[in-house]
Amino acid sequence: MSAAFTYAPLIVALPFLSFLIALAAGLADRDVLPKGGAIPGILATLGSLALSAWVALTVAGGAVFDETIYEWAVAAGVESQLELSFGLLLDPLSAMMLVIVCLVATLVHVFSLGYMNDEGETGLPRYYAGLGLFTASMLGFVVSDNLLQSFVFFELVGLCSYLLIGFHFREPGPPSAAKKAFLVTRFGDYFFLVGLVGIVATFGTAQFGGAESFPHVAELVLAGEASVRTFGFAPETWFTILGLLVLGGVIGKSAQFPLHTWLPDAMEGPTPVSALIHAATMVAAGVFLVARMYGFYAVSPTALAIVALVGGFTALFAATMGLVKRELKQVLAYSTISQYGYMMLALGTGGYVAATFHLLTHAFFKALLFLGAGSVIIAMHHNENMWDMGGLRKRMPVTYATFLVGSLALAGIVPFAGFWSKDEVLYEALIHGLGTEGSLGTVFLAAYAMGLLAVLFTGFYTFRMVALTFHGEPRTDLAADPESVGWNVKGPLSVLGLLAATTGFLNLAPVKKLTGAKVDFLHQWLEGPEGAALMATLSAKHYKHLLHDVNPAQVTASELGPLLPAALSLGLAITGALVAFRLYATPEPTEHTAKLGGLQDVLYNNYYQDEYQVWLATNVVQPLAGVADTVDQSLVDGVVNGVSSVSLSSGSRIRRIQTGVVSNYAALVTLGLTALLVAFGLYEGWLL
Amino acid sequence: MAVPVQWYLLLSAAMFCIGVFGVLTRRNALLFLMSVELMLNAANINLVAFARLWGNLTGQVFSLFTMALAAAEVAVGIGIILVLYRNFSDVDVTRATTMRW
């Protein structure tokens, strides 16, 4: 075993330690730690980053690791031995994700110095404790080697999100948003839990990798080489049901339609938190989970179709809502939802590598955009309305330059990172749609069409945002004289700007197709090291095999060249961007939403998604609870009290016999005795 | 010749009925107490009569016990009657109904 793997648990432990330190500081006195606890957090995430890089290098060197490190509970029963454990699964996918999470977390910690400390926020130990716990949970989730562990950390991540969104608990908005975020994701997690329990009950294990893992056993069962208890369903049906149940959690966490409503509200949290949690990492957890157990989805056409449709629809749907938002962070929130839709689209259409690639690039450019937005928000004294900005380009050159890089990446303009990954997502969807026979191919094409249309909108809302914020003339005094930001803001922005510009070159799949040069590094990376037994069930190659050979729909790629689709999506993105610039990059931009007519209200109100969910909560669930309460008070308790009052009242009637006159008692006694005698006499037969 | 046991039983039954009648109809606490005594003694007659019939002394011993008990009862009873009189200025048992419901 490589030394890197020996120290790998520290990747999770270090941020947890920083959480404990910050917590202790918060309990003791707020001035115990310099910088309100930021320093331990930065050191811990840096340490984790270094270790993650080491792990990634080791994985690149051909070693992978999957071992149980803690037995949580053992049910040694009559049925069978069931072991529930925590472990580490370090393969190319998780190594890559570790680096992403650690890097973004480090930068966000540094950025927080500028956003929180320099702005004189109180309660900083609590903030850094939350960040530390969040980082630890997210890393624990990434290294999970089984679904139970994933669920555990999935939930802990949700807790941290709750705590950090509600950081400003003295105001009315954040606690409400925090509640909504936890509740909506909890609703999704319910299905995840049912799925998890079902998977453990079916396979007797929740391991992701190896010959005993549940995706692999499922594959064997479908091939007729093994059998499991499928609760009266055909194996294909049952596996699809389980996969879709787990998908419920994914839809909640990754903010996919219809459980996306929490994410825009979650922008109530501090901006670095939005960057870390609601863009780069936690929301990625859902997509990462699907990638992690991709072998389980790859064999089910129905599950793939639903993943693809949810993804494509969400990509389009969220993009349209982003078109009309006035707040900077709201636009970014809807773009996040939309981008995760792309990842789901890729996963659903068999583009495992494409999804991972987009996950990687999106983490960087979206973190960049959020931090850039944070920088603008500092400058604007926490006014987020884009219509109050304008002309910040000249006054904040660093922020502008990096934000522009991020926007170009988000819109998918060549050669920035987002172009390469989004192009691959769409390309994979298209070729699999064209190549796959039957209804699944049609579904893929439909999802592709939605994704393609969303590109246009993405270009539009991205550059509308850039234009309104940075171009034109300042529209308020604040924008004319923004507050300057320090190194701790510009530093992270520059690092991320660099990454957003360049990470695309990690995977130049179209170039490879055209020239044959082996520049699709991410493909090679996810194929995994040769010879590692673990990778037999976890590699991209294996997933391709599953999609094509095991999946009854036989997902196949057609031989379409990459140039035309790339040109199409690039053209759409540029069109959208140009239109936006024409409309809004003027000295005195005006709102053009009125031209949308009736659609305007629908978009402003987010298709009334919040409304119907709130309506369900307040007009269905709460009255139902009220009815239950009334029934309980009147009927159920009424019976109890009824029994008691019947006893009481009959008692008070019967006690009238108690006249207090001794003679009456004597008479009763005599009568009773006589009656008894007569009865006995009749019964025994000596009377009469 | 010994008197047949039926006569004793008849006597006892008659006394008992008189006692019962007294308890049911009298309102004076003293008469009430006397009626109770009558019933007790009716039972005693029974006991003695059967003891003699079967040649077994247990019944006689038992009737001695009963007499002792009756004496005690009278003591308590008279006590009650005194208290009754003190509280209600009367010994009418139907008037002392404060203990009802």
Place this chain on the structure above:
Amino acid sequence: MIIEALIGVTFLAALVVLITPDEYAGKLAFGASLLPLAGSLYMWSAFDATGNALLGGSAARAFETQIRWLEVGGIELQWFVGVDGVSLPLVVLSTFLTSLAILSAWRPITDRQAQFYGLVLFMEANLLGVFTALDFFAWFVFWEAVLVPMYFLIGIWGGPRRKYAAIKFFVYTNVASLVMFIFFIQLVYNLDVATFGLPAITQAIHAGEVSGFLGLAPSTVKTLAFAALFLGFAVKVPVVPFHTWLPDAHVEAPTPVSVLLAGVLLKMGTYAMLRYNFTMLPDVAKQYAAVIAVFAVVSVIYGAMLALAQRDLKRIVAYSSVSSMGYVILGLVAYTTLGVGGATFQMVAHGLISGLMFMAVGVIYNETHTRMVGSMSGLADRMPVTVGILIAGAFGYMGLPLMAGFAAEFFIFQGAFASTVLARAPLFAAAAMFGIVIVAGYLLLAMQKTLFGPYELETDYEVTAAGPTETVPLAILLVSIVLLGVAPELFFDMITDAVDPILQVGGDV
């Protein structure tokens, strides 16, 4: 002899505390309650039995004593105590929670302290008896004797409607016990045993020695006994629709009493169900598994819905207890290692978590003098530590992983889902699991309204952060909850040992 010592010392302590002057009573009671706590911790460390106390021989019972006492109607009564992997965790829970409850009573209980603490200790002694007694007669005496101090604790130190609540609690549970008692005696007299010892009775039933009675077939006799026992214990648990005494009792009871009521007393019901219904009469339980599971699921969902409608923090926690105890029933009826083991684990986990919740709500009440959701907001500003712990406890209630509640609920769900005894087990499990969404709903809603937002309070009390005697018990509870969540094997190992024999008797249906 350690069990006798434990019970005896606690009784003695109760007597001594009763005649202590009020000013020392609290401290003395706390000190005295540490003795049984230490004893139970020693028992935990020295525990060496494997197997189920009712099904196995002496090797299945640790710290066993069996002394013949007297004989009634051809049946022998004995002093027979011992613990196994099911009862020991509950013994530890009882001593642990009692100590903490006494500590948390120091501030709110200001009059008749000596009697208060004396009654609490008296109750603890009886609780220990309930969880250790293995002879029906002794067990029943302890079982009933628990009610008496509880009646006074609610009736004397309770809120405005304390008399109603105390009488309702006492009469309701007592009537249920009576029904249970009659039918159990009837069952014993239809067996060929000359003892009230529970192991002997259990083993005789399993050997098929039940005879008919009044023209009823043996199976009918067993079914009737099962129904009566279930009813008797269901009131205690409580299972919907026999739950209505619980919110009244909790709302009126003073905080430390609520802690013990929710934390330990409710577990008597499920413990007894496990011992009597599910261990002694597994064939009946398996035959009516679906009916019992319906009771369980209805308790979970309906209890949670009721909690959603409440405005009083204590009522919310009370109804959520109903909901959580529903999980226990579901786990028991699953007849799998994880199901029954998880149910037992849930008894401990819920004891700690609901104890924490009631205690935290009590601390808030001590400061604000209100428990109504609408009449305060933004408390996190004034009482950060208490509120922090309350939030942690609430997440524990919601089944946050790495806290005891999640471990228990996960085991139960897993066990119930895979049950072969229960028809359509996955559906029952999935329906019950929806409880975790509703519980999150009402707790988050209540927390948002009371703890967060701008600080406001309707009563005109000056709110300050709670003192150490109030926060320390909370912190200890929280640590123990996390500890059990991270390392459930601390108890789960011995629980599965004791639970497995139950699954092996009676056969499948």
